[in-house]
Amino acid sequence: MASQSKTQPTPELVFDTLNSYQRTAALKAAIDLDIFTAIGEGADTVAALAKRCKATERGVRILCDFLAVVGFLTKRDQHYSLTEDSALFLDRRSPACMAPAANFLAQPQTIDSFKDLATVIRAGRPNLPTAEGSVSPENPIWVNFARSMGPMQVSSARALAHILNAEAGKKWKVLDIAAGHGMFGIEVAKQNPNAEIFAQDWNMVLDVAVENARAAGVEARYHRLPGSVFEID
Amino acid sequence: MASQSKTQPTPELVFDTLNSYQRTAALKAAIDLDIFTAIGEGADTVAALAKRCKATERGVRILCDFLAVVGFLTKRDQHYSLTEDSALFLDRRSPACMAPAANFLAQPQTIDSFKDLATVIRAGRPNLPTAEGSVSPENPIWVNFARSMGPMQVSSARALAHILNAEAGKKWKVLDIAAGHGMFGIEVAKQNPNAEIFAQDWNMVLDVAVENARAAGVEARYHRLPGSVFEID
Numbered sequence: 001m002a003s004q005s006k007t008q009p010t011p012e013l014v015f016d017t018l019n020s021y022q023r024t025a026a027l028k029a030a031i032d033l034d035i036f037t038a039i040g041e042g043a044d045t046v047a048a049l050a051k052r053c054k055a056t057e058r059g060v061r062i063l064c065d066f067l068a069v070v071g072f073l074t075k076r077d078q079h080y081s082l083t084e085d086s087a088l089f090l091d092r093r094s095p096a097c098m099a100p101a102a103n104f105l106a107q108p109q110t111i112d113s114f115k116d117l118a119t120v121i122r123a124g125r126p127n128l129p130t131a132e133g134s135v136s137p138e139n140p141i142w143v144n145f146a147r148s149m150g151p152m153q154v155s156s157a158r159a160l161a162h163i164l165n166a167e168a169g170k171k172w173k174v175l176d177i178a179a180g181h182g183m184f185g186i187e188v189a190k191q192n193p194n195a196e197i198f199a200q201d202w203n204m205v206l207d208v209a210v211e212n213a214r215a216a217g218v219e220a221r222y223h224r225l226p227g228s229v230f231e232i233d
Numbered sequence: 234m235a236s237q238s239k240t241q242p243t244p245e246l247v248f249d250t251l252n253s254y255q256r257t258a259a260l261k262a263a264i265d266l267d268i269f270t271a272i273g274e275g276a277d278t279v280a281a282l283a284k285r286c287k288a289t290e291r292g293v294r295i296l297c298d299f300l301a302v303v304g305f306l307t308k309r310d311q312h313y314s315l316t317e318d319s320a321l322f323l324d325r326r327s328p329a330c331m332a333p334a335a336n337f338l339a340q341p342q343t344i345d346s347f348k349d350l351a352t353v354i355r356a357g358r359p360n361l362p363t364a365e366g367s368v369s370p371e372n373p374i375w376v377n378f379a380r381s382m383g384p385m386q387v388s389s390a391r392a393l394a395h396i397l398n399a400e401a402g403k404k405w406k407v408l409d410i411a412a413g414h415g416m417f418g419i420e421v422a423k424q425n426p427n428a429e430i431f432a433q434d435w436n437m438v439l440d441v442a443v444e445n446a447r448a449a450g451v452e453a454r455y456h457r458l459p460g461s462v463f464e465i466d
Contacts (some may be wrong), residue, residue: 021254029350056357105251117262124289
């Protein structure tokens, strides 16, 4: 990024921005290869990473050097280290890891929809193969959303249930509209055994929420109702 | 970008990077719509820009607000202004304008090749439909390169010819290998009428160099030779 304190004009921001799609691709690739977990566990040289991540040394070296340049790693004497943020948010052993979010945020289908943005801006609406695009009924993109974005919402959902004083155990009926991964309702159910949660979303997406409810140890009864609602006790 | 002076961990850099392909798309779209020239010429409101750039107000507003956030425009009282760098490098009326570079740097074919970078890193080489990819003979990508990247090389080429003391007018024979747009040889020919330039590239690309030589007022004789060489006097 161009520094705010510069005095000479520079084309740096123009070049950086025209190439910034490469940053997305590099971070997505590092997450796909699980580079951050590998470094966190001690595989911190090109040779060790290539072996551990089943990739070529050439590819790993170029990728990790780029990740060091853009701020995800540090490099000293041929050894890479995680930054504080990378250790917290990109190493899969961290409870705050948000690596799965890359599968939704940087999925090819979404990136493709930005391919000809001038046409979108001329029309004022997305340039999509179908009229509904990502909001067409039962579009599998939202199953991907529920699986990818659920884990990183757990701590927010837990905090929200606490703010709502769920622990008081009042007899609640909670409607979770567009529930997705279901985490917000599930955390209420965990903190308040007397709450009954009704989660609404498309059927394919609710399957993920039911999985998450069962994994969290709360009872989920799934009713295939008009409008796709399921119930957690 | 995450600040270097922060003390609290933040997922800011992760989110910013997973979404940074959007920066490329937005700048490319603004260049395609010629937003920067329009603002430079005084069309500085959403309504004026939409009319001038033949786009919807909704689309223009979202695009220009994003461009203000990422540092290409400023916005005050519903009026947009160019930054110093945008005026110099993105307004087509500026001699230093590098807007055409977007057609090469941010072309869909190049962005697509970053789609599954993990596979590339595993293999240590590009994941391409043909063995040669962008270096296959007479690949039209290099015609696009020559047309898009030529204008921004003129000032470097002029400086280089000056450093080489071309003005002394010695009887030179200059070989310009992989000449592309031809600008480096053309600037030598302009400063030294006794120089003879032999420019080598694929035939399709040399057509662009010949056009550029003629536009610059230097005599170009084109010989369709094995290896694609043309000659400038």
